[in-house]
Amino acid sequence: MAWDVRTLFWMNGHHCVALDAVLYPISYLGEHGLLLAMLVLGTLVGAPRGRWKEWAAVGVALLLADRLLFELVALYGFRERPFLALDGVRQVGPLWYTSSFPSGHAHYAWLVSVLLGARRPIWLAALIPFTLLTCYSRPYLGMHYPSDVIAGSAFGVVSGFAFLAVQRWWREHLAGTPAHVDAPPPPLGHPQSS
Numbered sequence: 001m002a003w004d005v006r007t008l009f010w011m012n013g014h015h016c017v018a019l020d021a022v023l024y025p026i027s028y029l030g031e032h033g034l035l036l037a038m039l040v041l042g043t044l045v046g047a048p049r050g051r052w053k054e055w056a057a058v059g060v061a062l063l064l065a066d067r068l069l070f071e072l073v074a075l076y077g078f079r080e081r082p083f084l085a086l087d088g089v090r091q092v093g094p095l096w097y098t099s100s101f102p103s104g105h106a107h108y109a110w111l112v113s114v115l116l117g118a119r120r121p122i123w124l125a126a127l128i129p130f131t132l133l134t135c136y137s138r139p140y141l142g143m144h145y146p147s148d149v150i151a152g153s154a155f156g157v158v159s160g161f162a163f164l165a166v167q168r169w170w171r172e173h174l175a176g177t178p179a180h181v182d183a184p185p186p187p188l189g190h191p192q193s194s
Contacts, residue, residue, distance in 0.1 A: 007146045008082055011139040012089055019140065024092060026130065027105065027137040058170050059163075066159050070107060073155070074099040083142040091142035103144045103152030109134040110153050114160025 079101040083091035109131040117124040135153060138144040144152075 023137040089142045103148045106152030107156040110156030
């Protein structure tokens with residue numbers, strides 16, 4: 001994929017102090033558990049009243065299934081990282097020798113954005129820029145090809161909506177809590193429908 005390599009070299013070749021100061025710390029946050037902590041928060045927000053332990057168990061099961069699927073894709077779609085495969089790629093940050101495909105940072109950033117954004121839409125104002133900068137940082141830092149980031153992003157979005165669908169189904173069918181139960185009450189002076 002010539003476009004992939006050309007785009008990588010363009011993104012990776014436009015380093016400047018200002019971008020380094022923004023993109024390296026944003027990418028580094030994904031290295032040390034911030035995205036994982038946000039992901040756990042994303043699975044717990046919206047738990048039915050009094051059922052958070054079951055909700056957490058469903059969330060953990062979904063996270064483990066997602067991680068297993070991600071690892072299988074990375075194993076069978078193994079691709080050497082660009083800083084190892086191509087001469088002239090500037091690599092910044094921790095060295096990873098695992099598969100470049102798909103981007104785990106992009107995957108988890110979009111997964112977090114979908115989960116938290118669906119539950120607290122106001123948070124999208126911070127989540128979307130953080131996620132886009134995380135995605136841009138990966139080729140910029142020489143860690144991924146753009147197609148790795150696109151694949152990781154798609155995987156994260158699909159996983160996020162799958163999480164929401166399973167949690168909604170569990171909430172409505174297994175927990176016995178219809179989705180409308182936690183809806184905000186109507187404004188004062190308006191009759192409440194039954």
